[in-house]
Amino acid sequence: MTGRMPPAVSIPRSPADVTPQWVETVLGTEVRSTDVTPIGTGQTGATYRLAVRYAAEDSQLPDTFAVKLSSQDDAVRDRVALGYRSEHAFYTDVADVVRVPIPRHFHCEISDDGGDFVLLLADMAPAxxxxxxxxxxxxxxxxxxxxxxxxxxxxxxxxxxxxxxxxxxxxxxxxxxxxxxxxxxxxxxxxxxxxxxxxxxxxxxxxxxxxxxxxxxxxxxxxxxxxxxxxxxxxxxxxxxxxxxxxxxxxxxxxxxxxxxxxxxxxxxxxxxxxxxxxxxxxxxxxxxxxxxxxxxxxxxxxxxxxxxxxxxxxxxxxxxxxxxxxxxxxxxxxxxxxxxxxxxxxxxxxxxxxxxxx
CATH class of the missing domain: 3.90.1200.10 (Aminoglycoside phosphotransferase (APH), C-terminal lobe)
Structure with a gap:
């Protein structure tokens, strides 16, 4: 892992930032490759399906995830920053309290200004x-x-x-x-x-x-x-x-x-x-x-x-x-x-x- 460049960003700003290095950082396991494809229309956020190929053939982690980022439109991103804060708060402070059926979440992070946001969820397909x-x-x-x-x-x-x-x-x-x-x-x-x-x-x-x-x-x-x-x-x-x-x-x-x-x-x-x-x-x-x-x-x-x-x-x-x-x-x-x-x-x-x- 040492010597890989460039280093992974902390919070991906675009799907191009959802690199093997970033996935390795949040999942704590070696990743060989990633493939990111859009899901939905992304009106207030941008959601993608993330396919992961691990170095270990017997990895117990899922092969696919849903990853949600802040909107790729800066105007929308600034307007709905409060919404990103809400979702971050839900998954970090509320999800373990309630019993409503939600996807399993693997990682959730937000910037200080609320504009950059990432949520890594279990892929619910074929739902x-x-x-x-x-x-x-x-x-x-x-x-x-x-x-x-x-x-x-x-x-x-x-x-x-x-x-x-x-x-x-x-x-x-x-x-x-x-x-x-x-x-x-x-x-x-x-x-x-x-x-x-x-x-x-x-x-x-x-x-x-x-x-x-x-x-x-x-x-x-x-x-x-x-x-x-x-x-x-x-x-x-x-x-x-x-x-x-x-x-x-x-x-x-x-x-x-x-x-x-x-x-x-x-x-x-x-x-x-x-x-x-x-x-x-x-x-x-x-x-x-x-x-x-x-x-x-x-x-x-x-x-x-x-x-x-x-x-x-x-x-x-x-x-x-x-x-x-x-x-x-x-x-x-x-x-x-x-x-x-x-x-x-x-x-x-x-x-x-x-x-x-x-x-």
Whole structure:
């Protein structure tokens, strides 16, 4: 190993930096060669499949990995540095606490400014990413909601998490919640300017009305909280081909809040409205049954169902923020539009705004 030049960088900035020397450094074993190929579109990060050939024929390490780097676009990289910090915090400080199914991670490192980031994960192939626009089946939805309880249960009402440094959207103070409410109102108008012509008047009005209620929505029910994924939807789930197992990825949006917001966001965005309407109670019951295994004796199903109904405002909340502050793409616009349409219908059917208003 001595005399190899140039030395491996500490944090790869591009796939060219994912060299045999770097892999040797993080895995602690001699590597003969590496091959790096892109996975996905890399909108906020750049993900690659890493194939490794070891010097030892009997190595117990995997032959392939997924390696996630910061975006190759400097403007995107600077804008989402907080997200990289969140993912780094999750894998270094949270992953061993929760029971949500995640890929095994082998290495995670971030620069002081948060701009350079690397995450080395087990390759989950042949698992496939969910399709946000196409939606999922009832069986896939049940897998996903049961898995979600493995995040919420172990962190339920634990006072260390509201002050956790890895949070992207903190609501620890009244000022923070008011600030998010003001941002939501602004983002709603930006979203309607961009996509409003493709929406019904009823949905446009509901987006405006629900985003004007974000501050009271965030301030209610603060006695029930847990760590939240923050973007728990199909594009961030990997399903095995036989749909017997799901793995959760992309931890760049960690937050703390009413846990059922994650649950409602998933069902509200990932199921066709008619399927979601038929399965609402069954899916909440499956989630609640799994959650109950963690011992929340003072949390009953009726409260969980109410939280789910209130939590459905998470759909327009995250959708307008994502739409307003992201680069426009055809698929991105189509996806945001579908998510908002589904979420608006769910809010109307569940009476979510009436609950927030207390009417």
């Amino acid at each position: 496939v990413q969910g399709d946000q626009i196409a939606g999922c089946t009832a069986d896939e939805a049940e897998l996903a909601v049961r898995a979600l309880a493995g995040l919420h249960g172990p962190t339920w009402c634990d006072p260390r998490w509201p002050e956790f440094q890895g949070l992207v959207m903190s609501t620890a103070t009244e000022d923070a919640m008011k600030g998010l409410g003001d941002v939501a109102v602004m983002a709603a108008q930006m979203t309607l300017d961009r996509l409003g012509s493709r929406m019904t008047a009823e949905d446009r009005d509901l987006i405006t009305e629900s985003m004007s209620a974000v501050t009271p929505w965030l301030t209610a029910d603060r006695d029930r909280f847990a760590l939240m994924h923050g973007d728990y939807r199909l594009d961030n789930l990997l399903f095995t081909p036989d749909r017997s197992h799901v793995t959760v990825v992309d931890w760049q949006t960690l937050g703390v809040g009413l846990p059922a917001r994650d649950l409602a966001y998933f069902t509200g965005t990932s199921l066709m409205p008619e399927t979601r309407s038929a399965l609402d109670r069954n899916l909440v019951a499956a989630y609640f049954a799994e959650l109950s295994e963690y011992g929340m004796a003072d949390y009953d199903f009726d409260t969980c169902w109410r939280d789910y109904r209130v939590g459905m405002l998470q759909v327009p909340f995250l959708s307008v923020l994502g739409c307003a502050f992201s680069v426009a793409t055809d698929r991105g616009d189509d996806m945001m539009l579908v998510m908002m349409q589904r979420g608006c219908q769910a809010i109307r059917e569940l009476g979510s705004l009436d609950l927030v208003r207390g009417t």
